[in-house]
Amino acid sequence: MSATPDILQARQLGKTVSSEGEKLTILHEISFSVPTGASLAVVGRSGSGKSSLLALLAGLDTPSVGEVILAGAALQTLDEDGRAAVRGRCAGFVFQSFQLLPELTALENVMLPLELAGVRGAEAQALQWLERVELGHRLHHLPRQLSGGEQQRVALARAFAPGPQVLFADEPTGSLDSATGAVVADLLFALNREMGTTLVLVTHDDTLAQRCSHQLRLQAGQMIDWQVPAQTAALEQAA
Numbered sequence: 001m002s003a004t005p006d007i008l009q010a011r012q013l014g015k016t017v018s019s020e021g022e023k024l025t026i027l028h029e030i031s032f033s034v035p036t037g038a039s040l041a042v043v044g045r046s047g048s049g050k051s052s053l054l055a056l057l058a059g060l061d062t063p064s065v066g067e068v069i070l071a072g073a074a075l076q077t078l079d080e081d082g083r084a085a086v087r088g089r090c091a092g093f094v095f096q097s098f099q100l101l102p103e104l105t106a107l108e109n110v111m112l113p114l115e116l117a118g119v120r121g122a123e124a125q126a127l128q129w130l131e132r133v134e135l136g137h138r139l140h141h142l143p144r145q146l147s148g149g150e151q152q153r154v155a156l157a158r159a160f161a162p163g164p165q166v167l168f169a170d171e172p173t174g175s176l177d178s179a180t181g182a183v184v185a186d187l188l189f190a191l192n193r194e195m196g197t198t199l200v201l202v203t204h205d206d207t208l209a210q211r212c213s214h215q216l217r218l219q220a221g222q223m224i225d226w227q228v229p230a231q232t233a234a235l236e237q238a239a
Contacts, residue, residue: 006033006069007166007198008040008057013066015052015221026052027221030066034214036165039192039199041209044218050202051170053218057200058091058168059083071165088117092164092197094188096171098151100143100158106130106150107139110158117162129157133187149180153187160191166198173208185211 013030016023027049034040042050055061057068059075060083068075071090075083093099100109107126114122130136133153143151152172159167172188173181185208192199201212209215217225 005036007036007071008034008200009069010053010057011067011069013053013056013063013068015049015056015061016064025221027056027063027218030223032216032223032226034198034200036198037196038214039189039201039212040214040216041212042200042202042216042218043204043206043209046204048218049221050204050218052221054168054170054200054202058093059087090165092159092162092167094152094155094159094167094169094172096174098143098148098155098175100151100154102143105140105142106135106146106154109143109154110161113158113162119162125161126157129161130154132191133157147180148176149184152176152184156184156187156191160195160197163195164197166200167192168200170202171204172201173203173205 010030010032013027014025015027016025018024030053042053044050052061056063057070059068059070059078063076070086073086075086078086101112104112107123107130110126110129111122114125119125127136127139130139133156135150135153135157138146138150143154146154169188173184176184188199189211199212201208203209213228215225215227216223
């Protein structure tokens with residue numbers, strides 16, 4: 001059996017910034033690969049570098065050293081427009097703060113990436129996705145008229161609607177109460193299974209992390225642990 005191709009690779013990834021005239025290392029020699037269709041949880045304490053790593057993996061920031069290969073594209077060889085094109089082609093995003101456009105309705109927020117991608121029937125598709133996240137009755141509400149859980153469900157619909165190969169989620173339940181967070185988490189993993197998307201999830205919640213097929217633990221910018229299921233590990237080693 002052939003191994004599943006890796007859709008995301010980090011090779012000797014590092015990030016250093018200047019602070020008050022001194023160099024501060026945020027990430028140090030991070031290397032790993034994620035097979036297509038897998039789910040990766042990036043865990044660690046606050047300040048360990050989780051969100052910084054996610055930004056590098058998604059091409060939202062550039063590394064000081066090393067490289068990221070996302071869906072076959074070497075991000076470090078591309079300029080900002082080139083990285084944005086890769087993201088537009090293959091990536092979706094869900095953030096802790098939802099990041100819905102406040103002047104657009106729920107329906108319009110979900111339509112936006114579809115329209116930018118030139119998808120025909122964007123409104124009909126957006127409607128279907130909002131119904132899928134049980135918000136068919138909130139189509140014309142603005143974000144400020146929605147609860148936090150409803151806003152995050154709109155964000156999930158918006159992220160999944162264009163059919164991304166990789167979904168990057170940064171603390172998607174971090175601003176929600178435990179009950180609402182559990183509902184959003186269940187929906188996230190259900191949609192991920194249905195779509196066959198590769199999920200890269202930053203979280204401080206070990207329970208949420210345990211639902212992922214791969215786990216990467218950071219401490220002070222260094223990868224101190226890498227866990228994969230035994231069956232997955234055997235296949236990757238055979239490759």
